[in-house]
Amino acid sequence: MNLALLIPLQLLLTCALQVLFFQNMTFWDGWGIVIFHVLGILLLPLNTRPIVLMIISGIIGATVDFFAFGGGIFTSSAVAMALVLPFINRLLAPREGYEVTDKPIIQSMGIQWFSIRTIAALLIHNLWMFSMEAGRWELVLVGWGKAITSSLICWFLFAITLQLVQSKGKRR
Amino acid sequence: MRNLWNFIVQYQVILVFIVLQGFAMSWFVSSHGYPRGAWVRLALDWESAWQGQISAWRHRAELSDQNIQLLEENARLRSRAGSPSAVQIAKRSQFTAAEVIRSTWTQNQNYFILDKGKEQGAAAGQGVTSNGAAIGKIIETTDGYSLGIPLIHNQIDWSARIGETGAIGRLKWDGEDRTLGTLFDIPRSAAFSPGDSVITTGFQGVFPPNLLFGIVADDEPSFDGEFLNVPVIWTVDFQSLRYVQLTETTDASQINSLENTANQATP
Numbered sequence: 001m002n003l004a005l006l007i008p009l010q011l012l013l014t015c016a017l018q019v020l021f022f023q024n025m026t027f028w029d030g031w032g033i034v035i036f037h038v039l040g041i042l043l044l045p046l047n048t049r050p051i052v053l054m055i056i057s058g059i060i061g062a063t064v065d066f067f068a069f070g071g072g073i074f075t076s077s078a079v080a081m082a083l084v085l086p087f088i089n090r091l092l093a094p095r096e097g098y099e100v101t102d103k104p105i106i107q108s109m110g111i112q113w114f115s116i117r118t119i120a121a122l123l124i125h126n127l128w129m130f131s132m133e134a135g136r137w138e139l140v141l142v143g144w145g146k147a148i149t150s151s152l153i154c155w156f157l158f159a160i161t162l163q164l165v166q167s168k169g170k171r172r
Numbered sequence: 173m174r175n176l177w178n179f180i181v182q183y184q185v186i187l188v189f190i191v192l193q194g195f196a197m198s199w200f201v202s203s204h205g206y207p208r209g210a211w212v213r214l215a216l217d218w219e220s221a222w223q224g225q226i227s228a229w230r231h232r233a234e235l236s237d238q239n240i241q242l243l244e245e246n247a248r249l250r251s252r253a254g255s256p257s258a259v260q261i262a263k264r265s266q267f268t269a270a271e272v273i274r275s276t277w278t279q280n281q282n283y284f285i286l287d288k289g290k291e292q293g294a295a296a297g298q299g300v301t302s303n304g305a306a307i308g309k310i311i312e313t314t315d316g317y318s319l320g321i322p323l324i325h326n327q328i329d330w331s332a333r334i335g336e337t338g339a340i341g342r343l344k345w346d347g348e349d350r351t352l353g354t355l356f357d358i359p360r361s362a363a364f365s366p367g368d369s370v371i372t373t374g375f376q377g378v379f380p381p382n383l384l385f386g387i388v389a390d391d392e393p394s395f396d397g398e399f400l401n402v403p404v405i406w407t408v409d410f411q412s413l414r415y416v417q418l419t420e421t422t423d424a425s426q427i428n429s430l431e432n433t434a435n436q437a438t439p
Contacts, residue, residue, distance in 0.1 A: 050185045058192040065199070072199030079192040083185070132200060 007044065014040030015060055019067040033150045037064050038125055039158050041078060041085075042118060043105070046098050050086045057082035077129035081121050088120050106159065107166050118158055122151035239415065243269040247417045250304070265380040267301070267417040268293055273317070277410045280326045280347040284308065288418060289316040299372075299379035299419040305407040306330075306372050306383040307416065318418075323385065324350050324410050331373040332385050334364045334402070340373055343385055343404065350410055352389060355402040362400070366390045370404045377421055 018037040026033055041057050048056075061078030064070060089098075092113055106114045130143035130150075180187060247267035268288060275284035288294045290313050298310045300320050308322035321328060326347035332355055333340045339362035341355045355370060368388045374381030389403040 051188055054185065054188050054192065058196075061196070065196075069203075071203030072196040072201075073204075076193055076196035076200060079189060079196060083189050 010043050011037075011040040011056070011060060014038075014043075015063055018064055023064075023068040027153065028149075031146050031149045032153045033126075033146065034154055034157060035074070035122075035125065035129075035150070036154075036157070037061075037074070038078070038081070038122060038154065039161065041082065042121060042158070043103075046089055046102055046104055047100075050082075053085060054079055054082040073129055073132055076132060077125045080128040081125040084124050085121055088117055092117055105166065106162055111159070114159070114162075115155060118155045119151055122154050123147065126151050126154075240269060240271070243415045243417070250417070266420045268420070270294070270300075270318075270416050270418055272413045272416060275322075275410070275413055277322075277324060277350055282322050282324050282410070284320050284322055284413065286310075286318045286320060286416065286418070287316070289314050289318050291315050293420070294318040294418055295420070297378060299383075299421075300416050301379070301383055301419055302408050302413060302416045304384060306379045306385050307408050307410070307413065309378045310418065322410055322413075323353060323406060323408075330378075330385065331375045332370050332404075333373045334358065334362065334370055334388065335368050336371070336382060338362060338364055338368070340375075341399075341402070343370065351406055353386065353404045353406060355388075355404050356396070356399065358393070358400045358402050360395075360398060360400055364388055364402070370402075374421075379419060380421060383419075 014037045018035065022034040022036045037060050041053075041060060044053060044056065057078040058075055061070075061075035062072075064074040065072055068074070102108055104114070104117065109117075126147035127144060130147040131140055134140045134143035247269045250265075250267045270286040270288040270292075272284050273287050276282045284300075286294065286300070294310055294313050296310050296313055296318075299306060300308045300310065300322075306323070308320045308325075310318045310320045312319040323330065323343070324345045326345050328344070330343040331340065332343035334355070339358045341357040343353055343355050345353045358364075366388050370385045370388060372379040372381055372383040372385065384407050386404045386406045389405045391403045393400040393402045395401075
C-alpha cells in the first residue's frame, strides 16, 4: 500500500480502536490498561522529523482525549513520548544507521529492537500518564507500578497485533 | 529579529513541546477535579499574597493622602476654633496645608520649597507653621510652588516674646547650632526661667501672635550691655520638616494701611 495512505490509515485505525474498544478495557483492577493509539505513533516512519512526530502525537492524543474524555492526559503523555522517541531511535540505531527501507516493525528490525523501543516508549508514555493521573505523591508509586505492568501488556498486544497483520499481509 | 528567528529554529522541538504541553496541561487542570482543586488553592494563595501586597502598597499611598487630608482639616480647624489663644489666632488668620518638597538645613542661609504656590493662595510674606509652631516665612512664589526661609537663616530677625505677657526681643539664628536660636534685646529686669515659651508677637504681620518659636534653654543668658541675649531651643526639628501650614493674616491689609498712616503722620 502507498505509504502516504498507509500512515494516516494506521493512525486513524489505532485511534478508532482505542476510542471505541480499548478505552473501555481495564484489566486487573487498573493494573493493565491498554493505550492502543500509541501503536499508530510508533509505526510512523523512522525518518519522521521530531517536530512532525510531536505535532502528530499531539493531534492523536488530543483526539483520544476528546472522545475518551481524557481531559488532556493522553495529549500530554503522547507529546512527552514523542519528545523522547527520536533519542530512543538514535540509541537503537544500527552501526551504519537506518536504511531508507527500514520500518519500525518486527519483520524489518527484529523482535529485540522492536521490544526495547516499544517498551521504552510505552514506559515514558505511561509513567507520564499515571503520574499525572495520580496527581499526588502518595499515589505516585502505585501509578508507576501500573505504568510498568500496563506497558508490558501493551507491548505484548502490539507485538501480537503486528504479527497477525503482517502474516496476513504476507499470505496475500 | 534574526537572532530570535535563529533561536526559534534551533529550539523548535522544545518550543513546540512546551506549547503542546501547555495546551494539554491547561486542558487537564481545567477538567480534573484534584489538579483543579490544587491549582485553585495555589492560585488563591498567590492571588491572596499578591492582593495583600497591593493592598499594603495602596494602604501606604492612602496613608500619605490621608495625612495630607488630616493636615488640611487640621489647618481648617485651627482657623476656626480651639483654645482661647487659638481663637485669638483664628480671628486673624487662615491656614493652608502644604508639603515641603525640598529644604536645606546645613547652610547659614537655609531655605525650603513648598508644593503650594500662587494658584493655591500662597503669597510672599505669609508665615509657615508646623503643628502650631512658627518655622519660617514665604519670600517668593510661582504658580505652583513657593520658596520660604526658615528660622535657621542668619540674615533674618523675628519678633518674639517670652511668654504671653513677657519681654519682647529679636529672635535670630547665629548660623551655628541648628537647634538653637538667640533672643536679643531682652531687658535685664525681665523675669523668665528655662522652659518658658518663646512665642510670636504678631508685630511683623508674618505670623499671628502666640505661635510657639521654642522654649528658653537651660544655658545662662549672656549679657549685652543693658540687655540679655537668651538662648532659645527651636520647637521644630528643621531636618525632618515635611507637612506644614501657611498662615495668612486676614486683616493684614487693614493693619498695613494703619501702619502707613502712622508713618505718614510722623514728621
